[in-house]
Amino acid sequence: MGLLSEGSPLSWEETKALADHVRKHGIQQFINQFKRLKSRKRDYLYWGDEVEYMLVKFDRERKTAKLSLRASDVLHELQKAEKQNPQSHPTTWRPEYAAYMVEGTPGKPYGGLMAHFNLVEANMRLRRTEIKKCLAEDEFPLALTCFPRLGCPGFSSPDTTPTPEAGASRSLFFADEVIFQGHPRFRTLTRNIRQRRGKKVAINIPVFKDKYTPDPFVEDLTQYGDTGEGATGSKPDHIYMDCMGFGMGCSCLQVTFQACHIEEARNLYDQLTPLCPIMLALSAASPVYRGYLSDNDTRWTVIAQSVDDRTEEEMGLKPLEKDRFVINKSRYDSVDSYLSSSAYSDIELVYDKDLYKDLINGGIDDLLAKHVAHLFIRDPVSLFSEKVNQNDEVDTDHFENIQSTNWQTMRFKPPPPDSNIGWRVEFRPMEVQLTDFENAAFTTFMVLMTRVILTFGLKFIIPLTKVDENLKRSFKRDAVLEQKFYFRKDILTDCSPPEAEDAVIQCCDGGKKCNIQDQYTQLSINDIIHGKEDFPGLLPLIENYMDMVEIDVDTRCTIKQYLNLISCRAKGKLKTTARWIRDFVQSHPDYKQDSLVSESINYDLLLKCAQISEGTQSDDTLLPSTVDTKTSDEIPSAILKEQKLMCNNCP
Ligand code: GLU
Numbered sequence: 053m054g055l056l057s058e059g060s061p062l063s064w065e066e067t068k069a070l071a072d073h074v075r076k077h078g079i080q081q082f083i084n085q086f087k088r089l090k091s092r093k094r095d096y097l098y099w100g101d102e103v104e105y106m107l108v109k110f111d112r113e114r115k116t117a118k119l120s121l122r123a124s125d126v127l128h129e130l131q132k133a134e135k136q137n138p139q140s141h142p143t144t145w146r147p148e149y150a151a152y153m154v155e156g157t158p159g160k161p162y163g164g165l166m167a168h169f170n171l172v173e174a175n176m177r178l179r180r181t182e183i184k185k186c187l188a189e190d191e192f193p194l195a196l197t198c199f200p201r202l203g204c205p206g207f208s209s210p211d212t213t214p215t216p217e218a219g220a221s222r223s224l225f226f227a228d229e230v231i232f233q234g235h236p237r238f239r240t241l242t243r244n245i246r247q248r249r250g251k252k253v254a255i256n257i258p259v260f261k262d263k264y265t266p267d268p269f270v271e272d273l274t275q276y277g278d279t280g281e282g283a284t285g286s287k288p289d290h291i292y293m294d295c296m297g298f299g300m301g302c303s304c305l306q307v308t309f310q311a312c313h314i315e316e317a318r319n320l321y322d323q324l325t326p327l328c329p330i331m332l333a334l335s336a337a338s339p340v341y342r343g344y345l346s347d348n349d350t351r352w353t354v355i356a357q358s359v360d361d362r363t364e365e366e367m368g369l370k371p372l373e374k375d376r377f378v379i380n381k382s383r384y385d386s387v388d389s390y391l392s393s394s395a396y397s398d399i400e401l402v403y404d405k406d407l408y409k410d411l412i413n414g415g416i417d418d419l420l421a422k423h424v425a426h427l428f429i430r431d432p433v434s435l436f437s438e439k440v441n442q443n444d445e446v447d448t449d450h451f452e453n454i455q456s457t458n459w460q461t462m463r464f465k466p467p468p469p470d471s472n473i474g475w476r477v478e479f480r481p482m483e484v485q486l487t488d489f490e491n492a493a494f495t496t497f498m499v500l501m502t503r504v505i506l507t508f509g510l511k512f513i514i515p516l517t518k519v520d521e522n523l524k525r526s527f528k529r530d531a532v533l534e535q536k537f538y539f540r541k542d543i544l545t546d547c548s549p550p551e552a553e554d555a556v557i558q559c560c561d562g563g564k565k566c567n568i569q570d571q572y573t574q575l576s577i578n579d580i581i582h583g584k585e586d587f588p589g590l591l592p593l594i595e596n597y598m599d600m601v602e603i604d605v606d607t608r609c610t611i612k613q614y615l616n617l618i619s620c621r622a623k624g625k626l627k628t629t630a631r632w633i634r635d636f637v638q639s640h641p642d643y644k645q646d647s648l649v650s651e652s653i654n655y656d657l658l659l660k661c662a663q664i665s666e667g668t669q670s671d672d673t674l675l676p677s678t679v680d681t682k683t684s685d686e687i688p689s690a691i692l693k694e695q696k697l698m699c700n701n702c703p
């Protein structure tokens with residue numbers, strides 16, 4: 053989850069006092085990096101996935117499934133092999149927010165061969181095997197977006213007791229020991245977000261109203277020790293949660309792409325932005341929070357609310373006196389401006405005008421300067437005393453400090469100092485799936501989308517207010533089938549660069565003018581994925597692309613199965629993980645139609661999840677009945693020789 057500087061964390065007051073210092077030097081560091089690296093070209097299409105796993109402990113006698121807080125020890129073991137062999141170890145392990153989470157990535161990024169798609173699932177499988185080696189017999193690694201009973205009494209092993217009067221989060225439900233303890237960043241972020249906001253975060257998610265769900269649904273929070281803040285912060289008919297852990301304790305699947313050069317990275321950032329809500333809805337996997345069925349299917353807004361450190365002034369609830377800006381979103385939220393064109397950036401961008409000037413004077417163009425100056429309206433929320441004074445010529449910690457605590461649907465990533473890594477973009481919205489097969493499928497689909505976007509010059513951009521409206525729709529129960537989404541009508545039309553601030557843009561089809569409003573329509577996800585009448589569809593475009601490139605038989609067979617999964621989910625022939633979990637809960641004999649996911653339901657559900665991820669049980673409402681990919685640990689040498697490296701059509 054971002055920058056892991058070593059050292060002693062400063063208090064919130066000390067951090068706040070140094071906020072301008074961090075911002076000023078962060079901007080300088082970005083300018084210096086930009087100058088050095090703006091002309092970097094000919095980088096290969098490298099890409100990689102990140103999967104966040106949860107450690108779950110099953111007690112078969114008591115029929116309980118709890119989160120095992122052993123990530124620190126497990127990580128220590130996992131990293132041993134990597135440390136011994138940093139150049140060639142096939143996996144990389146990093147801590148995540150919670151003491152029950154670990155994050156795994158491939159040891160090396162995948163490269164520009166089609167055959168690399170055949171490695172993804174095998175590497176994910178290897179990661180699971182590696183975790184399992186570090187676990188006890190009753191523990192299991194689950195790729196679960198949200199643990200259904202997170203924050204319910206007794207949800208962790210060992211048991212923990214929340215301390216509402218003291219500590220970092222002061223949650224009624226989530227003890228500080230559940231935060232990863234092996235690095236101070238996570239505790240510090242939790243404390244500072246609360247202190248900056250001036251009170252605890254208040255997460256409210258609509259409850260799913262079943263036949264016997266109390267109406268109105270209002271919980272008595274005094275039973276958890278609430279002395280008023282919970283009563284004020286919670287809304288009727290909502291599931292209330294009160295700390296960062298409920299959000300950042302959720303897992304996801306992220307994919308990072310390296311571009312050939314900075315312009316290509318900016319284009320990819322823009323074209324992938326409208327796909328974020330679509331992929332969030334397609335990958336929906338989290339319908340249960342703090343033991344209640346919710347009316348949302350995804351984690352997104354839970355995390356957004358869980359790190360919302362804005363003060364009342366910043367939220368526009370009080371006139372600005374101490375703070376500098378009214379800010380429309382949390383630090384974890386959607387993209388506010390495009391990087392390659394301004395015509396579709398119709399959200400009024402809040403940005404730091406002084407830092408913007410510094411960026412312009414440093415040679416950064418208007419759009420990129422606004423993007424960075426927008427990220428930099430935020431304060432640093434963790435700072436280490438050893439890192440306060442830096443050499444802006446070589447260090448980038450202050451830049452990364454603010455950059456890595458802006459958790460947007462997409463992230464634009466400059467090359468790290470002293471590395472051979474190029475300009476990258478990170479696709480961040482997808483929910484993690486139970487099986488390696490599904491996670492490999494979603495990863496592959498997204499990487500192929502980048503290939504198709506670049507090869508066919510596809511344009512997906514629509515006004516950002518419409519992308520935001522789509523994101524709101526994508527949270528909802530069964531959004532994949534029930535909602536329509538604003539989508540660009542003619543994704544193949546290559547529009548000439550629109551004039552900034554001009555609502556009328558030139559289209560290249562016959563040179564006729566068209567309004568931005570005429571460029572998009574509302575489509576179902578099924579239409580977006582499969583196409584209809586005059587809309588080509590993402591899957592047919594991917595198939596066209598696959599017909600153009602060299603692919604070995606095994607890789608083609610594997611990819612075909614991945615695309616079939618995406619197709620079936622979009623059509624509703626297979627359930628999303630969220631729908632599957634809902635149905636499991638609602639048809640469980642212990643379910644009382646009151647929205648409550650009891651300990652026994654949780655146990656049976658997670659056991660089933662573990663069996664499905666192991667492949668010892670299947671469910672053909674969730675997964676295709678025959679999954680038999682040809683994934684392998686290595687690319688056969690004959691294929692390595694045969695296939696040509698793809699360098700993103702570099703000029
Ligand atoms: N776990 C977070 C999520 O589900 C992401 C944390 C990260 O940036 O790695 O979106």
Ligand code: MG
Pocket residue numbers: 053054102104148155
């Ligand atoms: Mg992560």
